[in-house]
Amino acid sequence: MLYLPADAIRNSPVTQDLSIILVEPDRDKANQIVESLADAGFARIQVISEASSLKRQIGALDPDMVLIDMANPSRDTLEEMAVASQPMDRPVAMFVDRSDDALTSAAIEAGVSAYVVDGLRPDRVKSVLDAAIARFNMFQRMRIELAETKRALEERKVIDRAKGLIMKAKGIEEDEAYALLRKAAMNQGKRLADVAEALVESAGLLS
Amino acid sequence: MKLARLNIGFIPLVDAAPLIASAEMGFAEEEGLVLNLERSPSWSTLRDKLCFGHLDAAHMLAPVPVAGALGLGGDMAGLEALSVLSINGNVIGVSRALATRMRAAGHDFAFNDAQSAGQALIGAMDSTLRIGVPFPFSMHAELVHYWLTAMGLEASQRVSVHTVPPPLMADALRAGEIDAFCVGEPWGSSSVEEGVADLLLPCAAIWAFAPEKVLATRAGWADDNADLAQRLIRALWRAARWVSEPGSRALATELLSRKPYLNLAPEIVECALLGRFSISARGDLRHVPGFVDFFTGAAGFPWRSQAEWIGRHLAHRFGLDASLAIKAQSTFRSDIYRAALGHVAHDLPSASAKVEGAVTEPLAVGSVGGRLILPRDAFFDGRVFEPSPA
Numbered sequence: 388m389l390y391l392p393a394d395a396i397r398n399s400p401v402t403q404d405l406s407i408i409l410v411e412p413d414r415d416k417a418n419q420i421v422e423s424l425a426d427a428g429f430a431r432i433q434v435i436s437e438a439s440s441l442k443r444q445i446g447a448l449d450p451d452m453v454l455i456d457m458a459n460p461s462r463d464t465l466e467e468m469a470v471a472s473q474p475m476d477r478p479v480a481m482f483v484d485r486s487d488d489a490l491t492s493a494a495i496e497a498g499v500s501a502y503v504v505d506g507l508r509p510d511r512v513k514s515v516l517d518a519a520i521a522r523f524n525m526f527q528r529m530r531i532e533l534a535e536t537k538r539a540l541e542e543r544k545v546i547d548r549a550k551g552l553i554m555k556a557k558g559i560e561e562d563e564a565y566a567l568l569r570k571a572a573m574n575q576g577k578r579l580a581d582v583a584e585a586l587v588e589s590a591g592l593l594s
Numbered sequence: 595m596k597l598a599r600l601n602i603g604f605i606p607l608v609d610a611a612p613l614i615a616s617a618e619m620g621f622a623e624e625e626g627l628v629l630n631l632e633r634s635p636s637w638s639t640l641r642d643k644l645c646f647g648h649l650d651a652a653h654m655l656a657p658v659p660v661a662g663a664l665g666l667g668g669d670m671a672g673l674e675a676l677s678v679l680s681i682n683g684n685v686i687g688v689s690r691a692l693a694t695r696m697r698a699a700g701h702d703f704a705f706n707d708a709q710s711a712g713q714a715l716i717g718a719m720d721s722t723l724r725i726g727v728p729f730p731f732s733m734h735a736e737l738v739h740y741w742l743t744a745m746g747l748e749a750s751q752r753v754s755v756h757t758v759p760p761p762l763m764a765d766a767l768r769a770g771e772i773d774a775f776c777v778g779e780p781w782g783s784s785s786v787e788e789g790v791a792d793l794l795l796p797c798a799a800i801w802a803f804a805p806e807k808v809l810a811t812r813a814g815w816a817d818d819n820a821d822l823a824q825r826l827i828r829a830l831w832r833a834a835r836w837v838s839e840p841g842s843r844a845l846a847t848e849l850l851s852r853k854p855y856l857n858l859a860p861e862i863v864e865c866a867l868l869g870r871f872s873i874s875a876r877g878d879l880r881h882v883p884g885f886v887d888f889f890t891g892a893a894g895f896p897w898r899s900q901a902e903w904i905g906r907h908l909a910h911r912f913g914l915d916a917s918l919a920i921k922a923q924s925t926f927r928s929d930i931y932r933a934a935l936g937h938v939a940h941d942l943p944s945a946s947a948k949v950e951g952a953v954t955e956p957l958a959v960g961s962v963g964g965r966l967i968l969p970r971d972a973f974f975d976g977r978v979f980e981p982s983p984a
Contacts, residue, residue: 438762439769460759463636463729467757470667470730470912492646500642 405511406431408448410441410455410465420454420522427518442467452512453502454519457495465502490516497523542580549583552590597628598822603640604631604653606856607760608779608866609680609807611846612888613653616833618849624832625825633854636759637729644673644810651826653679654810660904661731663922664914672813674925675901677827677894679807679834683866683886684734684797685782686711688774689767692718693792693874703792705873705880708799708974712745715794719773723747726758726766726775733797733806734776736907741800744975764788778806779866779886780858786872787862793873796882801951803971805900806886808926816930824934827894831935834888843867884969891956891969892941896926899947899981906979920982923947932962940964950979 407424409432411417417434424432435444438461445453445468455462486509494501497520503512546568553564572582604610616622617629634640637655644652659673688696692715697703701714715723723742727734735755742753758766760781766772767790775785776797785791797804809830816823837846847867851860865871869885872878887893905919928946935942942962951973958967 439766440771442756457639457642458635460635460761462638463759464757466638466667467730488646491642492648495642495646495648500639 404431405429405452405515406433406448406450407515408432408445408450408453409434410436410453410459410461412436412438412459416526420519423518423522424515427514429515429518438464441465451504451507452515454515455500455502456523457498457500462500469502487513493520494523498527499523542583545580545587546583549586552586597623597626598825599628599630600650600822600826601630601632601648602651602653603634603643603649605634605637605640606858607653607683607781607807608850608856608863609683609886609888610653610855611837611850611867612679612830612834613809614849614855615837615842615846616829619833619836621829621833621836622826625829627822627825627829629829631854637732641673644812647812650815650822651676651809651811654808655729655732656805656808656900657731657733657736657904657908658729659808659810659925660901660922661908663925664905664908664912664918666908666912666914667731672925673810674813674816674927675808675810675896676816676823676927677809677830677931678805678896678900679809679830679888679894681806681887681890681893682796682798682802682804682884683806684737684776684778685793685871686738686774686776686795686797687767687782687785687791687793688715689770689772690790690792690875692773693794696794703794703873703878703880705793705795705871705882706799708741708795709745711795711799712741712747715774716742716745716747719752721752723753723774724756724772725753726756726763726772726777728757728760728777730757731908733804733904734778736904737797737800737804738776739911740907741974744977764790767791780856780862783862783865783871784858786874789875792875793871793880796871796885798882798885800974801971802973803891803950803953803969805897805904808896813925816927820930820933823930827931827934828938831894831939834894837867838887838889887969892939892943892961892966894931895943896928896931897943897946897948897950898923898926898928899950899979901926902947902981903950903979923981936962941966947981949981951976952978 407429409417409420411434421432433448441461441464490513494516499519501516549568550561550564553567554561568583569579572579602613604613617631622629640652641658643649659675661667662673695718696714699717725738747753756772760777763775763777763781764785782793786793836842847860847864850856850863851858856863866886869882871880873880902919902923905922906916909916909919932942941964943966944960944962951971953968953971956967956969958965
């Protein structure tokens with residue numbers, strides 16, 4: 388599926404004549420990235436949301452640049468364009484842009500990868516990438532926050548279960564059980580959640 | 595001793611076993627290392643993270659460092675291979691439609707004869723054969739090209755090779771985007787499980803001793819961090835020995851299946867380690883002893899001749915000067931491997947290159963500390979590859 392974010396084009400302040408493809412299955416995410424690029428003055432952006440026949444879709448659109456999330460497994464399919472091995476491939480090879488090490492490293496950090504056509508001016512690549520990196524960094528932070536929240540929630544569950552086991556085994560109250568668990572963690576130099584998990588796992592063996 | 599921490603990337607495949615076992619079974623700790631294993635979504639992302647120093651080392655397709663030395667795949671920073679992590683381990687599968695036609699024409703799906711499987715495939719295919727492989731620079735691509743070219747199929751005209759990420763291979767087959775695939779386990783078995791493919795051949799039937807994955811680092815990293823590199827090689831060597839023991843199989847399967855690693859059912863992961871495959875939805879079983887090997891016959895030794903074989907074929911495919919392949923030999927660091935294991939392994943070869951494909955029966959050869967028996971390494975068409983003098 389392919390769609391043109393028409394609003395983004397209408398709202399863009401200056402239209403820079405560079406055609407960009409964004410490969411992104413998540414529509415909300417895609418729209419946000421397109422918006423940031425439009426704010427930076429890049430409006431000729433098309434979004435490919437489906438992995439199937441990715442290479443053919445890109446070939447047909449003939450872009451100057453392709454952006455893809457590094458977490459997307461379909462990125463390897465794009466590598467094929469960087470080598471253009473088959474005679475029927477489109478003649479203009481795309482390559483992973485590595486003209487600016489610091490910029491590429493920042494892109495890797497943010498989790499975005501850019502493929503550009505040979506001969507594209509480095510300053511133009513940079514302005515697209517700067518906008519994309521900022522947006523991807525935000526996604527990255529959101530992803531980490533979500534994972535952290537999930538982990539904290541799971542850890543609390545395990546600690547509660549461990550407390551329950553100690554209360555039952557020793558016939559003590561909840562705060563006493565918690566104090567015991569914390570002491571054990573401190574003595575072993577481990578995290579509370581890890582000690583709790585070990586206890587819950589071992590208890591599973593005994594039950 | 596203070597433990598040194600290494601960030602190592604891997605792709606969720608059965609042949610990441612030595613890395614996973616090394617981290618989980620204490621082999622890394624024995625060498626004073628903590629391996630922080632990071633799962634990667636794609637080979638290109640793994641390569642980029644390694645090239646730009648976000649990782650210290652990585653589980654890598656054997657041809658990737660060689661391709662870099664040939665200047666293929668953009669201007670990627672030089673990589674080198676410190677050891678071979680696995681030998682063989684890939685399967686070729688065909689769509690149900692192709693399989694039905696091949697069966698109707700009398701092919702037995704014996705799963706061991708590349709010649710007859712190739713003939714049957716060529717007889718049953720449409721005007722072009724579209725084959726999915728995981729990466730442009732992979733043993734999958736090299737072996738498919740080698741096989742079909744030797745069978746007389748003009749690679750560029752009648753075969754088109756497409757890059758498809760392994761977890762999406764079954765989808766691509768179902769959607770009719772490809773007719774066949776060559777992929778590492780467990781993705782072949784899981785395509786059979788999903789009812790979209792029949793398995794035709796293990797790649798070992800094309801080349802009996804093909805270097806599949808290597809431990810890759812940035813060029814120069816192992817020279818600058820010689821001690822760390824040697825400890826890592828030793829930890830992986832011990833882990834590979836452990837994984838190869840029949841008694842470890844159940845635990846190794848369980849480790850690999852875990853969520854941070856392959857995150858797949860143990861029954862699917864186990865196929866490769868046992869070499870037992872269900873090759874069709876009808877449940878036809880085939881046994882391939884040593885389907886994937888981590889240890890036998892100095893499996894971990896990065897032979898310079900392996901790098902040159904890969905280099906020669908890459909150069910040929912991409913129209914480059916064959917002499918570049920000789921230069922690519924040095925991406926396989928047999929010198930570092932030998933320095934790391936000199937006092938540990940009893941079967942280190944005394945040579946760094948060998949004639950590839952000449953061993954048709956297990957053969958005793960010269961080694962540093964004892965006895966090395968080279969396993970069969972023949973090509974299906976009986977050709978041999980003579981490396982250039984280094």
